[in-house]
Amino acid sequence: MIILSYALAFTGFIFLSLAMKRHYRQIQSGSVQALRPLGKSQRLFFRVTGASCLAISLMLCMAGLSVAIGIVQWAGILTLAALQTSLLLAYRPQWLLMLILALARRSFPR
Amino acid sequence: MKNTFRQSMSWLHTWAGLSVGWILYFIFVTGTVGYFDSEIDRWMQPEIPPSIGVERSARMLELAEQRLYQIAPNAQWWHIEFPINRNRPFLEINWEIDEEEGLEFLHPITGEPISVRDTGGGQQLYRMHYRLHYMSSTLAEWLVSLCAMFMLVALISAIIIHKRIFKDFFTFRPGKKQRTWLDLHNVFSVLALPFHLMITYSGLLFLAFTFMPLIIAGSYGNVEDREQAFFDEVYDQYPGLSAAAVPVKMLPLSTLLSDAESRWGQERVIYINVDNPGDANARVEFNEQQPFGLTDGRELTYDGVSGEWLHEAGDNPSGPSLFYDVMLNIHEGLFAGTFLRWLYFISGLLGTGMIATGLILWTIKRRAHAQRNNKPHKGLALVERLNIGTIIGLPIGIAVYFWANRLLAIDFSSRAEMEVLALFTSWGLCFIYPVLRPVKRAWVELCWVAAALYGLLPFLNGLTCERHLGVSFVQQDWVMAGVDITMLLLGVMFALMAMRLQNQSVRGWLRSLVRACSTLWGTKRHDYS
Known part of the structure; x- marks a missing residue:
């Protein structure tokens, strides 16, 4: 439960950072394909997905513990997950790209 | 010079932060360490075996009682703590005789005293967090209150002056000198902002009775025992009683324990206070364990001689009192399991880093300015x-x-x-x-x-x-x-x-x-x- 809610928070933050121009470019810098500019609908998609990941992460925390302590733990998880995201963006953006591609392949198998 | 609101807030942030930054750093470091206080206690007393098992509460209480009658029959008070606390597998007994406090650890199954080395342990480090050291507790509490207030001012002014709080949420650009330090300061602050706000505000609540004494004096009067009346009411304490100096045989504590357990359920008591043991005015107080809650446990008070049930506290706390308890409990994080404890620790480290980078930024900006203008600062x-x-x-x-x-x-x-x-x-x-x-x-x-x-x-x-x-x-x-x-x-x-x-x-x-x-x-x- 804890691992799942942490993973969801981390994924959520990756999506939220993808909705920002600077980080979108950072993450894409590892890809071979040419850059595609960040479109409006794409941005909305990233934001909604990211925010819902964070929301589900909160619900998992609250379900695993009590509501009150769930919120406390969620705040801590957000801090750590956001820190991880921002460090990876700064030092290893290509890892984030690989993670996203792996996730996409898992969720939409051909 | 400081034309806009934002500029004046920026000035405020700089100087509120710098003036108490070093003490705040000390408070943050010792507080962060304090989240692992009992783990450090264990490390600093390696004589204690890792796990020695526990007995039923009633049996352990008998062992503790026996030992206390042996070594401290004429004490002002006894305190018995069951080994439910994390990382402390032993039974702990405390007492006070003639203003002299004593402490012993007992084996929870045999009741034998465990000899450990004399050490401050993690508790000493944690104590410095609010008590500092080498000064009176009044001075320390005032200093810490003042620093916490400055911290709150620095935090709120920071939220006002940080224009790109969401835009720069993830931004960290290494290798760019001053820019990097500012990014680091922002990352440490913004990512753990809920923690920083909570810890500062609840820290102030801890000390509210110290730095706002006039509010109590306003309604209760300025005399010492009136102040005590206030605290008795706030903490829903059964009024304390001094010894009658008439030695009487008390009821066995386990009899009272079984009554407490019939009200709360088995194995719910975490510690026991006995005031005036062996005296006609003996009072026995049981405290309930709250293993995974943000509210405080209940308290039961008994007459130690007749065994009469006198009072139950914390059964139905008022709104403000509940809020106060919840804030204090979130601050201390005693309810936290291993994972959450680490999250607390990491947030504390980020707070420490925030203060450190803030202090360093001050010097970097001034050094750059001095170099540009060729004028020493x-x-x-x-x-x-x-x-x-x-x-x-x-x-x-x-x-x-x-x-x-x-x-x-x-x-x-x-x-x-x-x-x-x-x-x-x-x-x-x-x-x-x-x-x-x-x-x-x-x-x-x-x-x-x-x-x-x-x-x-x-x-x-x-x-x-x-x-x-x-x-x-x-x-x-x-x-x-x-x-x-x-x-x-x-x-x-x-x-x-x-x-x-x-x-x-x-x-x-x-x-x-x-x-x-x-x-x-x-x-x-x-x-x-």
Whole structure:
């Protein structure tokens, strides 16, 4: 439960950072394909997905513990997950790209 | 000069932060360490076996009672704590005779006293968090309150002046000098902002009775016992009673315990206070354990002689009182399991980093300005040296505290005080060192000292006691192993910091290390750089 809610928070933050121009470019810098500019609908998609990941992460925390302590733990998880995201963006953006591609392949198998 | 609201807030943020920054750093470091206070206690008292099992509460209470009748029959009060607390597998008894407090640990199954070395342990470090050291508690509480208030001002002004709080949420740009420091300061602050706000605000609540005494005096009067009446009401205490000086035989405590357990359920009592034991006015108070809640446990008070039930507190707390309890409990995080405890610790580290980077930013900005205008800055040299002495000096002092715990002779008199003395002496030396050395060199060298002190601590542990890392792993004693490994990691962190300051990569450093070693041993090696 804890691992799942942490993973969801981390994924959520990756999506939220993808909705920002600077980080979108950072993450894409590892890809071979040419850059595609960040479109409006794409941005909305990233934001909604990211925010819902964070929301589900909160619900998992609250379900695993009590509501009150769930919120406390969620705040801590957000801090750590956001820190991880921002460090990876700064030092290893290509890892984030690989993670996203792996996730996409898992969720939409051909 | 400060034309806009934002500019004046920026001024406020700078000076509110700088003026108390060093004390705040001390409070944050000791507080962060405090989240692992009982783990450090365990490490500092390796005589205690990792797990010795527990008995039923009723049986343990009998053991404690027996021992207390033996060694402290005429005490003013007794305090008995069951080994439910994390990492403390023993029964703890405290008492006071003629203003002299005593403490003993008992084996929870046999009731034999366990002899442990005299040490301040993690509790001493945690105590410094709100009590500082070498000063009266009143002065310390006022100082801490003042610092916490400045901290709250600095936080709120920071939220106002940080225009791009969401846009720069993830932004960290390494290798860009001043920009990087500001990014780091922002990342540390913004990402753990819920924690920072919560910890500062609830910290102020802790001390509210100290720095707002007039509010109590306003409705209760300024006399001491009226103040006591206020606290009795706030904490829903059954009014205390002084001894009648008539020795009477008390009921066995286990009889009262079984009544308490019939109200709350089995094994719910965590500690017991007995006021005036063996006296006609004996009072027995049971406290309920709240293993995983944000509210406080209930309290039951009995007459120790007749066994009459007198009072139950905390059964139905008022709104404000509940809010107060919840804030204090979130601050202390006693309810936290291992994972949440680590999250608390990491948030605390981010807060520590936030203060450190803030202090460093102040000097970087002024140094750049002084270089541009070719005019030396007056306070810069002082702040730079205070920064080194505090930011790197305090961790060195704490490491020395751990070293002292292992190196001082076990039967050394006033051993616990010597540990604290070692902490503050070594920390004091760290203020003198940067006066004698150039600033940049002082940073690097002290970082290496910290790296060595933390990195070698597990080895010192292995040399001086039997509970070293190997044993901990085999016995799956994760508390002992956890402290050792955390110390190793801290050592690595300080080494990385030192390398960063020397503009050296890990690989380059390893290469020069190999080269130095090979010259030392006189072997010829190919230079593969």
